[in-house]
Amino acid sequence: MSLKFTLQKKLILGFSVVAGICALIGLVGWYGLSQLRGNVRQLGTEEVPALRQILTLKGALQEIKASEQALLNPALSIDRRNEEYANINRVLHDAGNAIETYRASGNLNESTGEFGGFLNTWKDLQADVDLFLQLSAKIDALRIENPQKLEAQLEGYLGEYKTWAAESVKSVLEQTPFEGNLDPEQSSFVQWLGGLQVENPQVQEAVKHLQYQIKEVYRAVGTISDFLEIDESELAKDVYIAEVLPSIESIQQYVANVKTPINEALALYDELVRHGQDVTVGLLAAAEIKLDSIVQATENSVAQSVEAGEGLARSMIWLVAIALLVGVAVAVVLGLSIARSIARPLAKTVAMLNALERGHLDQRLQLVRDDEIGDMARTMDAFAESLQNEIVAALQKLAHGDITFSITPRDERDLIRGAIKTLGEDLNEILGQVKLAGEQIASGSAQVSDSSQSLSQGATESASSLEQITSSMSQMASQTKLNAENASLASQLATQAKQAAEGGNSQMVEMVEAMGEINASSQSISKIIKTIDEIAFQTNLLALNAAVEAARAGQHGKGFAVVAEEVRNLAARSAKAAQETAELIEGSVKKVATGSQIANKTADSLDEIVKGISKVTDLVAEIAAASNEQAQGIAQVNVGLTQIDQVTQQNTANSEESASAAEELSSQANHLQDILARFKLKNGSNLIKLSGSQSLPAVAMDPLSFGDDDTQDGWGE
Known part of the structure; x- marks a missing residue:
């Protein structure tokens, strides 16, 4: 008994071979990936995390340096200074976490002593940062923002006031009325003091007294000017001695009270700058040098691991490429073989179907195969034979007016033969009824013609009368x-x-x-x-x-x-x-x-x-x-x-x-x-020619009949 090699078996065999090739490629890739896994694990769990922590420490040094530089700026507001304090504390905390993580990673660089040296420098740097923050806190305690600008403004407005005071003294000495400004509200010094916003209590108290004493001086100078206009120089001199001179001394004292906290803040800023330049900069540079050494050593270790992984990857790529080429070649050969065994018979089948669509029934496949395509070809040939010998023969008889053909359906689902059989039976019945109806219409139309002639003649005579x-x-x-x-x-x-x-x-x-x-x-x-x-x-x-x-x-x-x-x-x-x-x-x-x-x-x-x-x-x-x-x-x-x-x-x-x-x-x-x-x-001898007085028999029509019930009723009438 011969083995029937069906199309299904061919496809299963081809796909099985392709699946085996894919499995081989997968095994080769799995072996290469398992070898790379160790290198990647070492990079991911030891060297790269250690390098990340070192880089975090370098970033912390840069942030500490930037925050201290910002705190050295006298123009920085209290809110901004508080933000910098918070940033330094956060950086110190993150740096401590990075140090602990680096220690836990077990990196070999720690045994070289580089990391130990960095830890000593880091401790010194922490102490220096604490001292820096203490000095900065003393500056904040004075509650004076931008003391340099405040000092410059105070000296400028105080100089304008001194010029005005000198002019007023000159008018007293020369015994001439004062021609300058006598309204304290128009004085730039008074206006600046009124708009000054300082949170230091000593400065606030001194500014309040300064405003009062300056206004008193303006009032006294106005009184002196009035006395000089009426030539009362003695009275003017008395007012100057009794009121102006004491107010000037009070103003000098209150100005000194304002300058005292400003000078303290400036001195603290100078100390802070000297400390940063002398100590902090050196510690930051030393810490960065040690971190750079650790980074270099870590990068060398990472480079060695990467080089080993790349060599293994190149070997695996060659293995996968060879397996892939072999698999592709085998898959292509199998695919071409199976495709040719399917495509050629299908092309013949399509050509036969196109011929059938054009009405050419003489073409046959005649394929000798034991698979599903052979079964399809034999079925198509049998269908063409049946179509030509039964269906087309019956239709040719119908085309020549012969409705005596007969055809037998194969089963109840045979729609084509069933429809042709019903068509032949219905046409026989319909044409027989049509012939009878035509004879009756001819007879009736003759009677209608005679009656219409008589009616026309009578109507003509009636119309004349x-x-x-x-x-x-x-x-x-x-x-x-x-x-x-x-x-x-x-x-x-x-x-x-x-x-x-x-x-x-x-x-x-x-x-x-x-x-x-x-x-x-x-x-x-x-x-x-x-x-x-x-x-x-x-x-x-x-x-x-x-x-x-x-x-x-x-x-x-x-x-x-x-x-x-x-x-x-x-x-x-x-x-x-x-x-x-x-x-x-x-x-x-x-x-x-x-x-x-x-x-x-x-x-x-x-x-x-x-x-x-x-x-x-x-x-x-x-x-x-x-x-x-x-x-x-x-x-x-x-x-x-x-x-x-x-x-x-x-x-x-x-x-x-x-x-x-x-x-x-x-x-x-x-x-x-x-x-x-x-x-x-069929049964043509049974058709009887009807006279004009006979009526047509009832006609039973089915859904395939040519006409509807209304037309049949019209003929019956």
């Missing part, structure tokens, strides 16, 4: 509309006449009222004229009395007599004019009364005319309304006849179209029968 009736009704509607328009015009004219008569009657009434008003006005004028006549009579009497008085006056009354005569003449003329006017007005009043009577009679006649015209207007309006209603009714009848005529014409057109469609349907049914005649159906 309806058109004549519509023409007569149109003429009647036109005449009725003309009558209605004439009646409406007559109604409008009667209405206008009525409005004109009513307007004349109202104007006549207004005229009668106006005549009455004229009569009343004439009577009023008559009364006024009578009053004028009485005034003229009274004027005549006055003129006569005036003439009598003038005659009595003699020669002196001649002028007045002439005036009285003229007044009498004017009164006579006024009386005459008033009489004539009264006569004219009386005649006008009589004529107005006569005119009023005539106007009243005319108004009565116009009133009668208005009533008659109103009745005529009402009758004409009723006639016009009736004519309009009649015209509207006839117009509606005419519209209805027009719509009936349109419907009749549409029915005629529809009948003609129905007849034409029926003829076309009959032609299409015959064409459908010609098309169906090319199909060869």
Whole structure:
């Protein structure tokens, strides 16, 4: 029995070989790493930690040196000085830890004596740092920040004050008023003292007294200047001796009190600088030299360990490289062999599948192999044979109209053969029903065509009669509309006449009222004229009395007599004019009364005319309304006849179209029968040609049928 070397076994064998090569490379690497482990452990646990601690000590020396340099700066604030103190204490603590760690590492350099020498120097350096911190603490206790700057400012402002004081003394000696500044608040010395921020109690107390004494000196100098302006030199001299000189002595004492702590701080700074330069610098240099020696020895030991490790690493690299090359070569050979055994059959399979996709069924694989690819090739060849001999043969018969083919599915999951079998059965049933339906449609369409022709002829005759009736009704509607328009015009004219008569009657009434008003006005004028006549009579009497008085006056009354005569003449003329006017007005009043009577009679006649015209207007309006209603009714009848005529014409057109469609349907049914005649159906002898009166049998359709239930129902109807 031969062993079947399947594709699975080939792949397992190839990957097993590759895994063995990887294991070999791993063993070689593990051996090299285990050898390097000892060197790395020595570096990591002994030499490198020791070197790290030595470097920490060197850093500590540098930080101590930097902090002490910072503390030597007088301008450093109290907060910054406290930070430097904390930094020095931290560095000393870290350095102690580094020394203990170095001792615990067991490094051989300690046996050489270098580290012991460093420890002695370190103890001296610690004592020196403690002394340095004590001196610095004394400076901090004075609580004076930047004493050098404070001393310089004090000397500068004090010099300005001394210049001012000398000018004031000069004015006293020369007995002239002082022309300088007399306001202490404008003094730069006073302003500086007011803004000075010093925490030393002695300085604070002295500054307070200085401010007071300087202000007193300014006040006294102002008083002296006032006395000198009024030539009171003796009084000025007394004030200078009694007030200025004692204040100057007090100022000098308080300035000395301010300078005392400042000088102490400066002396401490000088001592601190000397100590740092003489002692601290030397100790730091000695400690750094010893640490450099230890670092050099440690670096030499590390270099030897690194060189040994590099040699071992180079050997391991060569071993791993050789094993890797061998493994790659073996893996490549196995991979190419397995790939070729898989790729070539798969390429043929892909070519066959592409041919099948293009419809070429004549290609076969014909591979003779005992693995899975051989099984796949035999299955593909069997599939192509089945596809060509069964599926394609059935489809070719269907393409030529032969639906008598039969095909049997292999099992219930054989979708292709099952679908083709269902397609053949459904097409046989559907085409048989379609053929029967075509014959019935042809017969029915002939009957529809005959009925449509008869209906079209009758509709044409009805349309002709309806058109004549519509023409007569149109003429009647036109005449009725003309009558209605004439009646409406007559109604409008009667209405206008009525409005004109009513307007004349109202104007006549207004005229009668106006005549009455004229009569009343004439009577009023008559009364006024009578009053004028009485005034003229009274004027005549006055003129006569005036003439009598003038005659009595003699020669002196001649002028007045002439005036009285003229007044009498004017009164006579006024009386005459008033009489004539009264006569004219009386005649006008009589004529107005006569005119009023005539106007009243005319108004009565116009009133009668208005009533008659109103009745005529009402009758004409009723006639016009009736004519309009009649015209509207006839117009509606005419519209209805027009719509009936349109419907009749549409029915005629529809009948003609129905007849034409029926003829076309009959032609299409015959064409459908010609098309169906090319199909060869199973049990064709059972198809019976139906008459036009027969109905189609019910058709049972499945999901693969060509049509839906609505279309089938339409055919059944």
